[in-house]
Amino acid sequence: xxxxxxATDPADVTRPGGLAGGTAAxxxxxxxxxxxxxxxxxxxxxLRRSPxxxxxxxxxGLFVLVGVFAPLLAPYSPTFVxxxxxxxxxxxxxxxxxxxxxxxLGRDVFSRILYGARYSLVIGVVSVLIGASAGTVLGLxxxxxxxxxxxxxxxxxxxxxxxxxLLAAIGIAALLGRSLTSVMIAIGVVNVPIFARLLRGAMLxxxxxxxxxxxxxxxxxxxxxxxxxVFPNSLAPVIVQxxxxxxxxxxxxxxxxxxxxxxxxPRIPEWGRMLADAQLYLASEPLLALxxxxxxxxxxxxxxxxxxxxxxxxxxxxxx
Amino acid sequence: MDELGTADxxxxxxxxxxxxxxxxxxxxxxxxxxRVRDLRVVFRSRGRRDVHAVDGVSYDLAPGxxxxxxxxxxxxxxxSSLAALGLLPKRGVEVSGTVEYDGRDLLAxxxxxxxxxRGREIAMVFQDPMSSLNPVLTVGxxxxxxxxxxxxxxxxxxxARAVELLESVGIPDARRRLRAYPHQLSGGMRQRxxxxxxLACRPRLLIADEPTTALDVTISxxxxxxxxxxxxxxxxxxxxxxxxxGVVAGMCDTVHVMYSGRIVESAPRRELFARxxxxxxxxxxxxxxxxxxxxxxxxxPIPGSPSDVLPWAQGCAFAPRCTRQVPASLGAPxxxxxxxxxxxxxxxxxxxxxxxxxx
Numbered sequence: 001x002x003x004x005x006x007a008t009d010p011a012d013v014t015r016p017g018g019l020a021g022g023t024a025a026x027x028x029x030x031x032x033x034x035x036x037x038x039x040x041x042x043x044x045x046x047l048r049r050s051p052x053x054x055x056x057x058x059x060x061g062l063f064v065l066v067g068v069f070a071p072l073l074a075p076y077s078p079t080f081v082x083x084x085x086x087x088x089x090x091x092x093x094x095x096x097x098x099x100x101x102x103x104x105l106g107r108d109v110f111s112r113i114l115y116g117a118r119y120s121l122v123i124g125v126v127s128v129l130i131g132a133s134a135g136t137v138l139g140l141x142x143x144x145x146x147x148x149x150x151x152x153x154x155x156x157x158x159x160x161x162x163x164x165x166l167l168a169a170i171g172i173a174a175l176l177g178r179s180l181t182s183v184m185i186a187i188g189v190v191n192v193p194i195f196a197r198l199l200r201g202a203m204l205x206x207x208x209x210x211x212x213x214x215x216x217x218x219x220x221x222x223x224x225x226x227x228x229x230v231f232p233n234s235l236a237p238v239i240v241q242x243x244x245x246x247x248x249x250x251x252x253x254x255x256x257x258x259x260x261x262x263x264x265x266p267r268i269p270e271w272g273r274m275l276a277d278a279q280l281y282l283a284s285e286p287l288l289a290l291x292x293x294x295x296x297x298x299x300x301x302x303x304x305x306x307x308x309x310x311x312x313x314x315x316x317x318x319x320x
Numbered sequence: 321m322d323e324l325g326t327a328d329x330x331x332x333x334x335x336x337x338x339x340x341x342x343x344x345x346x347x348x349x350x351x352x353x354x355r356v357r358d359l360r361v362v363f364r365s366r367g368r369r370d371v372h373a374v375d376g377v378s379y380d381l382a383p384g385x386x387x388x389x390x391x392x393x394x395x396x397x398x399x400s401s402l403a404a405l406g407l408l409p410k411r412g413v414e415v416s417g418t419v420e421y422d423g424r425d426l427l428a429x430x431x432x433x434x435x436x437x438r439g440r441e442i443a444m445v446f447q448d449p450m451s452s453l454n455p456v457l458t459v460g461x462x463x464x465x466x467x468x469x470x471x472x473x474x475x476x477x478x479x480a481r482a483v484e485l486l487e488s489v490g491i492p493d494a495r496r497r498l499r500a501y502p503h504q505l506s507g508g509m510r511q512r513x514x515x516x517x518x519l520a521c522r523p524r525l526l527i528a529d530e531p532t533t534a535l536d537v538t539i540s541x542x543x544x545x546x547x548x549x550x551x552x553x554x555x556x557x558x559x560x561x562x563x564x565x566g567v568v569a570g571m572c573d574t575v576h577v578m579y580s581g582r583i584v585e586s587a588p589r590r591e592l593f594a595r596x597x598x599x600x601x602x603x604x605x606x607x608x609x610x611x612x613x614x615x616x617x618x619x620x621p622i623p624g625s626p627s628d629v630l631p632w633a634q635g636c637a638f639a640p641r642c643t644r645q646v647p648a649s650l651g652a653p654x655x656x657x658x659x660x661x662x663x664x665x666x667x668x669x670x671x672x673x674x675x676x677x678x679x
Contacts, residue, residue, distance in 0.1 A: 042503075211451060211453055214444070216438070217438055217439065218518070219435050219439030221469070232456045232457075233454065
């Protein structure tokens with residue numbers, strides 16, 4: 001380029017090379033290597049590359065399958081009592097008839113674990129759905145309206161968060177009476193502030209995004225910018241939290257049952273309750289506590305691994 | 321709830337004249353599309369000093385004209401256009417002055433009217449096409465949204481118009497592209513989409529805020545060529561905000577150079593590049609690397625960086641970095657005044673002489 005003042009028509013020579021050409025306008029039109037369909041497919045592709053995501057998904061899949069098909073997989077009914085070998089203080093351990101042995105009442109532990117998955121699954125899914133939907137509504141209100149609505153909702157959420165979650169769940173379960181339903185409601189309520197806060201935060205940051213500004217600059221109405229642009233882009237952390245919350249819900253449900261706040265019917269094969277029952281025989285039959293403990297651990301681990309991998313796959317900042 | 325409430329706006333200090341003793345950059349006698357007068361934007365935050373991002377800017381735009389606003393980061397060039405369209409956050413920001421469009425002051429306009437104007441009469445193209453498109457919506461949806469909003473085009477009518485628009489910005493296979501998501505397009509393609517969206521309702525004014533900064537040089541040239549072709553064809557006035565003098569040199573009728581929130585020099589394009597009178601403009605031009613320069617010559621940057629706290633309170637804001645500083649530079653802040661030819665304005669106590677060697 002020639003400097004100004006030294007050429008006859010400085011304005012023209014200062015232009016960067018190539019600017020003049022209208023013909024060059026077709027150069028960048030080649031598509032980048034087609035990456036497959038929408039965003040969803042890309043997320044799936046990234047999940048498949050992560051070993052912990054695959055392991056997590058396998059564990060979660062196993063857990064769900066067992067929960068759904070428990071009646072087909074279990075060798076016995078969870079309430080079937082086999083007293084053939086049982087003597088006071090000595091329950092038969094693992095054998096060919098009873099893979100994981102029998103409990104103090106002579107029930108097949110393996111079958112009860114399989115059926116227990118079904119209860120954990122239902123409690124987890126229902127309570128997370130309760131928490132996520134209520135939390136999403138609150139978060140959407142706060143994030144969309146801002147101002148005093150945001151203030152009121154968030155103070156409420158702060159109060160809820162200030163109470164330790166298990167303590168709150170115990171309180172609610174005690175208040176509603178001891179039943180599976182109240183366990184689900186209790187765990188759901190405990191999850192509400194987490195989801196509300198998460199969605200509101202994501203919406204606040206997405207509201208400052210370039211595309212929200214661009215949409216606003218094109219005259220798109222505010223409610224529409226919020227609902228169509230900001231809200232869907234804020235959902236990724238909520239989805240991740242949903243997966244992680246399933247893990248916590250399973251632990252919380254077991255905790256509540258362990259404390260005797262879960263289902264009262266002793267026939268229900270709930271993992272937490274099995275743990276509590278096994279506690280009495282911990283000295284003589286430690287294996288009895290190990291099995292439900294392992295079941296809880298594996299399912300929780302699965303949801304955590306999968307949730308974490310999902311977080312990474314959905315994070316646009318980690319996108320190469 | 322109301323981001324850009326009108327209450328705050330009515331309290332502002334209204335002036336329909338430029339700052340006292342100043343000339344209007346690019347003044348249009350007769351019908352102007354836009355008249356900006358003494359536009360000021362102050363960012364206030366607790367515990368910190370106010371930042372005067374835009375500090376008394378006045379300029380005119382003629383219909384169909386192309387104007388460049390040049391300046392380094394923080395000179396207030398983007399903020400002034402965002403302020404004019406009411407796109408700055410309400411909290412902590414004070415806007416004063418007038419922005420007269422079609423006889424109406426945009427700054428005093430109720431939100432509802434302003435929203436009707438945005439996208440239909442005045443549109444913007446932003447710097448980063450990677451982030452200015454919504455990643456979860458298809459390209460087609462983002463175009464038809466605007467058509468639906470302003471033109472009432474729905475369904476197939478909207479899609480047909482969207483295809484037309486994509487074709488007009490040089491996107492091949494446009495009908496198929498409607499279903500593409502932004503991440504499936506390259507940066508240049510995305511900026512083309514942004515331009516298509518901005519021009520969807522045939523606005524009378526297009527503000528392009530560094531439209532090519534995020535793109536590489538060849539794509540950038542294509543985008544600029546496209547922009548200039550489209551605005552010429554449609555009679556849309558273009559305000560091109562950039563820090564790249566090369567961009568301005570190629571396509572603008574008039575150029576305003578901004579420094580620390582004020583216009584420091586304004587002239588028709590050829591005049592400005594041939595005879596830069598302000599030391600800052602001169603420094604900007606001198607800092608552009610040149611191919612005909614002897615090898616091994618160091619680049620010539622302007623030393624220092626602008627101060628953002630009340631820069632014009634103690635004389636000329638550029639004085640600390642200026643090679644032509646005189647005692648008067650530190651006295652009263654200089655006014656933007658016409659030089660020998662009426663349309664060349666300079667805000668300087670010691671401008672370069674008209675015929676002297678500028679360097």
